[in-house]
Amino acid sequence: MLISRRPDPADAALSNIQTDNRTLPLQDAISILGVEFNTSLTFTSHIKRLPKNAAWRLGSIRRIANLLDDRGIEILYKAQVGSLMEYAPLTRSSCPPSYLRLLDKVQNRAVRLIQLKSQHPGTVLQPLQTRRNVGGLCVMYKIHKQQKSPHLAPLRLPPPRVPAYDTRESHNMEHQVTVPFARTQQYLRSFLPHFSCLWNCLVRQTDIHQSTTLHQFKLHINQWLQNQAI
Incomplete structure (x- = not known):
């Protein structure tokens, strides 16, 4: 991956890197320990992909929700979906609020799914x-x-x-x-x-x-x- 401040880093001159007589292709983003960053050293691609993967997992839980009670859905959500959305949370602290709202929408759908099974409706998950x-x-x-x-x-x-003098703080x-x-x-x-x-x-x-x-x-x-x- 070529890291550059150019609008299109691929236009920059870069010599080919070969290993075992194979040329390594230039990548737009690289994933390390499940966190993806791009050529501009931002996590935009990672944040955009995260809500889609979380929604896909939540859809799998929804298909078997008739076999579980509210507690079972909550445990399965926290294990399979919540753990994905809360992994490396500090990497997304500076991303636009619109991206974070996509994650909130996934959790809101999970809350509604749990409340349909619950005998005591109310907030069951802590905000992200x-x-x-x-x-x-x-x-x-x-x-x-x-x-x-x-x-x-x-x-x-x-x-x-x-401070030069004492105050209340x-x-x-x-x-x-x-x-x-x-x-x-x-x-x-x-x-x-x-x-x-x-x-x-x-x-x-x-x-x-x-x-x-x-x-x-x-x-x-x-x-x-x-x-x-x-």
Whole structure:
């Protein structure tokens, strides 16, 4: 694959690469560990393909829904469809909201299918955006509190400037991070700007970041995000 900022990278001069007397064809996208990125180093093709694969799996569940109860459909959905849509969620944090809504439509169809079988209609699945926020905040917790993952060290953000005088929020300033400057909405939706803002909001409103274990932090984060959505 040729990575370039040209509108059409295939027009660039590129010598053929041969192995075992065979010429390797030029690819528009490459998949590594189930995550596909293209010649512009974006995940557009991956995000476009994901809702189609998830909808195909959900269709298979719908065909056998008459053999299952609501709990069976929910478990099968989380195992076969939800796991696909939630795999590597941080790669799609900066993609356009229109792409994320395609994933939400798949989950909404699953919710309706479960509610048809349920004796107690109501929301049975956590929103995908909430689950993405939980995953991102857990990564922030590992980076800034646990500091046990050396491969995440480059993502560590510096603390904000020490205030010149005491304010109502100066006592927890040391636990906040400096939000990277973003000129575009696309970069503002990416991991560091988005989750640094969310992390600072969490630190200002709660003491969840003081949790001793990642499990406790995750439990409290789910409750906090649920209260934020109400």
